[in-house]
Amino acid sequence: MELHVLIEGVLFYQATPQKKATLQKLFAADEEAFGSALDKLRLRLQAGAVRLLETDTEVQLVTAPELSEFIESLRKNELTQDIGKAGAETLAIILYREPVSRGEIDRIRGVNSAFILRNLMTRGLIERETVKNTHQFKVSPALLQHLGVSHKHELPQFGDFMTAIDSFNATPKTV
Numbered sequence: 001m002e003l004h005v006l007i008e009g010v011l012f013y014q015a016t017p018q019k020k021a022t023l024q025k026l027f028a029a030d031e032e033a034f035g036s037a038l039d040k041l042r043l044r045l046q047a048g049a050v051r052l053l054e055t056d057t058e059v060q061l062v063t064a065p066e067l068s069e070f071i072e073s074l075r076k077n078e079l080t081q082d083i084g085k086a087g088a089e090t091l092a093i094i095l096y097r098e099p100v101s102r103g104e105i106d107r108i109r110g111v112n113s114a115f116i117l118r119n120l121m122t123r124g125l126i127e128r129e130t131v132k133n134t135h136q137f138k139v140s141p142a143l144l145q146h147l148g149v150s151h152k153h154e155l156p157q158f159g160d161f162m163t164a165i166d167s168f169n170a171t172p173k174t175v
Contacts, residue, residue, distance in 0.1 A: 038052065086109075
């Protein structure tokens with residue numbers, strides 16, 4: 001498979017800015033080959049809905065600028081809808097287990113949570129930070145303000161829930 005396709009695959013999968021040096025090392029590509037692959041990818045994406053955004057040190061896939069109004073209308077529509085059971089479930093996991101990785105959220109829920117996490121971030125209810133090359137999710141100050149608390153420990157029965165979660169995690173698992 002060609003290098004530009006592999007780069008696109010990684011950028012799509014990660015959905016966040018990626019360091020050029022890391023990608024170059026991942027694919028064992030010299031600077032010239034890597035630069036050429038980025039040029040091919042940029043050219044190929046020019047006519048579609050996705051573009052290659054590039055800084056001196058990072059690259060990322062982004063939505064084409066000419067779609068900004070359309071995407072913004074979709075985002076506004078999403079924000080008017082209820083977060084639903086899956087959103088509430090995911091939000092509760094983050095509230096009580098933060099900081100927590102997407103892998104841990106998926107393990108607890110038993111399903112892929114990527115769409116729900118994006119939805120909660122778009123609404124400003126959670127934030128994502130990178131810790132040691134891993135994305136960790138935590139609640140946003142806006143969510144705490146909306147809930148009327150200044151710290152998650154002020155949530156009703158927080159201590160009881162944490163004790164129950166710790167007890168569950170300490171229980172030997174049988175398959």
